[in-house]
Amino acid sequence: MSVVANRIRKDFYLDSVALMRLSQAISAMPGVLSAALMIGTPSNVRIMDDAGLLDAAGRSAGPNDLILAVKAGDMASAEAAFAEADEMLARPAAAKRGGAERRPRTLDAALAGLGAANLALISVPGAFAAAEARKALARGLNAMIFSDNVSYEDERALKLEARERGLLVMGPDCGTALVGGTPLAFANQVPSGDIGIIAAAGTGLQEVACLIARGGGGVSHGIGTGGRDLSEKIGGLTALAALDALDADAATRHIVLVSKPPARSVAETVLARVARSPKSFTVCFLGADDAAMPPNARFAPTLAAAAADALGGRGADAGYDIAARATEAREQLAPARRWVRGVYSGGTLCAEAQLVMRRAGEPFWSNVPVAGALDARPASGHSFVDYGADEYTLGRPHPMIDPTVRDAAMAQALEDSGTAVVLIDIVIGNGAHADPAGAAARVVGGAGSSRPAVVACVVGTDLDPQHRAGQVRKLEQAGILVAPSNARAAELALAISRLR
Amino acid sequence: MIANSLLSAPLKVVNMGLESFARDLAAAGVPVIDMDWQPPARGDAGRAALLARLDRLPRIEAANAAALERFLKADPVLVDVRPAGEVLPGLGDRMILHAGPPIEWAQMCGPLRGAIQGAIVLEGWAADLEAAEKLAASGAIRFEPNHHFGAVGPMTGMITRSMPVMVVENRAFGNRAHCTLNEGLGKVMRFGGNDAEVLTRLRWLASDLAPALGAALKLSGGLPLKGLVARGLAMGDEMHQRNVACSSLFVRTMAPWLARAVADPAKLSGVFEFIGANDQFFLNVAMAMGKSIADPARGLADSTIVTAMCRNGTDFGIRVAATGDRWFVAPVEQPTGLYFPGYTAADANPDIGDSTIVETVGLGGFAMAASPAVAGFVGAGTAADALDYTRAMYDITVGRNPDWTIPGLDFAGVPVCIDVRKVVETGIAPTINTGIAHRKPGIGQVGAGTVRAPLRCFEDALVAVAATMGLA
Structure with missing residues (x-):
């Protein structure tokens, strides 16, 4: 037995992330089965209707209205939920001290x-x-x-x-950027230095910046172009403007360019512009195995290689002994365990892991495939799922903010008897969850002793609010193998799966 | 190679959207302002697109800068008090001027009809109120807005040719504006009162007060108003709901001239007694002043600045510079506020009067921060709320008046020159401080509060201005 009740607030607007946080809090109340606070756009109404959260009142809400929807064990619980929601919505106003805070x-x-x-x-x-x-x-x-x-x-x-x-x-x-040492949006605290980065601006930029920091270097600026900038339609307009800006920037000595393989014409334009620059470059077209470079640029196949190249060859992950670790991990595993299950929150990291498989000639499937991935998901085999992709974030927070969805997928992968390695990324920094490693460690801790191996990378620095070393310790205490970069993590996972 | 302003200068960020981004930046010591972002134009895609076309358009920016300059350069001086028929050209027999945009008898609210009946009897066009009502309904009386005759009037805003009006001259531009004398509280024509007591007082205003003030003003050479209002703001007036300081300053300044102008001590004491007992005496002065300040911007091509706001108890109307004398009207809203004991919102008449001309020039609701006392009276709550009322008006205006400053805002100038683009973009309607009339004629004021100008006026005006520029 349950009741569904809706309340409408006409002409009310609040940011969807704030509403999601409220929804989560209301859902956790005793007697409440589920709850959602959403602005009544057609797509939101559909989402809530599909969730069985709407009554006639909710369905009639307009696109500028707030819908408060509660499914509860009884009406009293629903009413209590509404009362709490009202109070939480009112709280910012009540907390206002004087007029100085009007925005x-x-x-x-x-x-x-x-x-x-x-x-x-x-x-x-x-x-x-x-x-x-x-x-x-x-x-x-x-x-x-x-x-x-x-x-x-x-x-x-x-x-x-x-x-x-x-x-x-x-x-x-553009999810992340670093300007003059200041992280913007979802970004990490990285020391200032002489390396400039131009990247699509997701986890690719974060990983390169953090690897440079952990390798002893620093970043002048990290400029995010957006994922479509190097497409034919956009023509690399921001990448070219960023090149101009970094060329003119006295603090920048070397520039790292990170991107998916661009459209051919755009690659030509951008590389021609690189060739005219007085500065030196590392170019990482993630997914291309090689590309013709102008004399002042070198090609790097992975994010880790790009960071190492920018540091003069020796990266933060140099000397990491994969073979020894793989052998040790394999001894704990049943022979039937064969597959790597990548459970990711960062799209670029997920792509980089696939490239490690491709280079090794292993077949794999992904929801965000690089060239060479299998078209259909096989019943068993290597798989790499990005839980930050649109289909998983519709009406839900991104897994970097709230790892619930990703943790559930991890638990499932851990139960699969064919899984050799669960491969994960832990992304920290501004905007990210306060303790993603703790959440992952709890999932692994609940999986029992005959579970698959778990391999992780932690994107971040010790200057981040979550403190990378502390996050690494939490993972290792839970028996998770932490590699110094995402590329090394994928290579270790691959090595474990291949040993018999 | 031109250095990019992002990389070459220290970061200074305006954040719109996720609050946490602003918090992280502030924690890192970066100067950041976190906007209270809301979907523009209340989420209306068509209007948002129109706003995008008009945003930062040089023609509009230049025209609005010119409008602001005219508002700020104004030099309003109260120079005379004269019978309306002598100073309002075209105001003839069987004509009644009223508050707000144009309206016919059939659409008029109770107080407006009551006031009209009283005005007809006052002018002798009918013997009694009953006959006056028949005459008014018959079509034999011509009704016109005050604004069409260079005048304004509070609440019902009655002006007929025998009524005295104050004359304010804007000496920077040579234009004049007019307003009747304030009748005081209680049973008064501006709230629809029309009995013998009301008419007797009006006759006294014409026979005694007006000639006395007129003569005193002429002797004095005129009373400059800009500085007087500045002092009033510093003393807690906002010139709509509260005029006690300015009314006192007015008497103090005019007393010597009145003493010289009025020979009969009994008449002189009558004048002082009347003005001294009326805290709102200065409201009508401020209104004529407001119109004299705003009028020079009327007709300024390409300008999206509001030059008048007014209500007739049925409709709210605004004029915008670029569209000259055209009215944009929408049904007027009900004020919210506090009621005198014995009255409730059920007794309230919809908002009425030309007094919103003071908000048009940055006073009244726009200067609420200067007048914490009013904030309590109108139910806005705390003094902090009063500051917020004024701060919100900065979001919809193009400038600040450095001559009229607010102590509680560290002497920031009052927000001035309402831009219809900003009103439509933010959905923030001008805040108006207002008295609340009883819906039945003759009862008078039952409360006071605030009311919002209806957004539709501004939305329609925006489209109309764009049309004059070929951009709608």
């Missing part, structure tokens, strides 16, 4: 308060992001667009306008 509603008012700003950090819903970025550019601000769901047309128009004005547009879908 400006317009960019003009914000700029009046701040003086000459040089960056707009935009993480509003995608449908509104381009317009906000345009306003920022018109006021002389550079823009970092964290939002996704921005059209190609808007992205190209924004980047052309930025070029006209001598400004940078990072993104859309």
Whole structure:
């Protein structure tokens, strides 16, 4: 027996991440089976309806209304949930001390308060992001667009306008950047140094920056281009602008360029621009095994190799003895355990792991496949799933923020008798979960003694709020093998699976 | 090679969206402002697209800068008090001017009808109120907005030709604006009162007070208003709900001139007694001043600045610079506020009056921060809330008036020049401080509070301005 009850708040807006956090808290209340607070957009209504959370009132909500939906054991529990939700929604207002905390509603008012700003950090819903970025550019601000769901047309128009004005547009879908030593959005605390990075701006940038830091180097700036910048339609506009900016930047000595293999014409343009630069380059087109480089650039096949090259050849993961560790791990495993199950939160890391398999000639499947992956998921075999992909984050927080979804998948992979190695990434830094290693360690701790091997990498530094060394210790205490880079982690997983 | 402003200068960030990004930056010591971001134009994609086309358009920016300059350069001086028929050209027999945008008898609310009946009897066009009502309904009386005659009036805003009006001259531009004398509290025509007591007082205003003030003002050479209002703001007035400081300053300044102008001590004491007992006396002065400040921007091509806001008890109307004399109207809203004992919201008439001209020039609800006392009276709550009311108005205006400052905001200037683009973008409607009239004529004021200007006026005006530029 259960009841479904809905409340509507007309013309109410709150950021979806904030609403999700509230939803989680309300769902955890006694007697509540599930709960959701969402703005009533058509897609949200569909999600909630599919979840069996809507009644007639909820279905009639408009796109500017907040729907509070509760499924509970009885009506009293539902009412208690609504009361708690009301209180939590009211709390920011109640916590207000005096008028000094009123936040400006317009960019003009914000700029009046701040003086000459040089960056707009935009993480509003995608449908509104381009317009906000345009306003920022018109006021002389550079823009970092964290939002996704921005059209190609808007992205190209924004980047052309930025070029006209001598400004940078990072993104859309730019999750991370480092400007003058300051991490932006989901980013790690990395010492300042003389290496500049230009990357799509996801975990690829984070991994390279952290490996440089752990290898004793530092980063001048890490500029995120957004995942589509090097496509034919966008033409690498931000990458080219970033090259100009880093060329002019006295603090930058060497530049690392990280990307999926770009469109051929764009690769030619970008590499021609690299050739004209007075600085030296490491180019990592992740997925290409090699590419013709101009004299001032070297090719690196993995993120780890790129970081090592930028450091002059010896990376943070040098000297890691994979064979010995693999042999030791294999001794604990039943011979029937054969497959690597990659359970990822970072898309670029997931791709890098696949490339390790491809280079070794192993067949594999992935939901975010690199060239050479199997088309259909085999009943058994190596698999690499990115739980940060859209299909897993619709209406749910990204696994880096809340590892619940990823942890559930880990538990499942640990139970599979064909699994030799569960391969995971732990990403820390600003914006990330407070203790992802602790969460993963609990999952592994619950799996029993005859479980598969678990191999992890930890993307981050000891300067991050979660403290990388502490996270590594928690994983190792749970019997998880921690490799010094994602590439090494994938290689170790591969080695364990191949030993008999 | 041009250095990029992001890499070459220390980071200064405006954050919109996820709050945690701003928190992380602030913790890292980076100057950051976290905007209270909301979907623009209340999520309306069409209007958002129009706003994007008009954003930072040089033609509009230049026109609005010119409008702001005219507002700020204004030099309003109270110069005279004269019968309306002598100073409002075209105000003839059987004509009644009223508050708000145009309206016909059939659509008028109770207080407005009550006031009109009283005005008809006052002018002698009908023998009694009953006859006056028939006359008004017959179509034999012409009704026109005050704004069409260079005038404004509080609440019902009655002006007929025999009523005295104050004359404010904007000496920077040479234009004049007019407003009736404030009748005081209780049973008054501005709240729809029309009995013998109301008409007797109005006759006294015309026979005694107006000639006395007119003569005193002429002797004085005129009363400059800008500095007087500045002092009033520092003394806790916002010039809509609260005028006690400015009314006192007015009497103090005019007393010597009144003493010289009025020979009969009984008449002189009557004048002092009347003004001294009326805390809101200065409201009408402030209103004429407001119109004299805003009018020079009227008709300024390409400008999206609001030049008038007013209500007739049925509709709220605004004028915007670029569209000149055109009204954009929407049903007026019900004020929310505190009621005098014995009255409730059920007694309240919808919002009425030309007094919103003071908000149009940055006073009233826009200057709430100067007047914490009003914040309590109107139910806005704490003094901190009063600051927030004013801060919110900075989001929808293009400038600050450095001559009119607010002590509680570290002497920041009041927000001035409402930009319809910003109102539509933010969905923040101008806040108006207002008195609340009883819905039945003759009862008078039953409370006070705040009311929001309806957003539709601004949305329609935005499209109309864009149309004048070929951009709609």
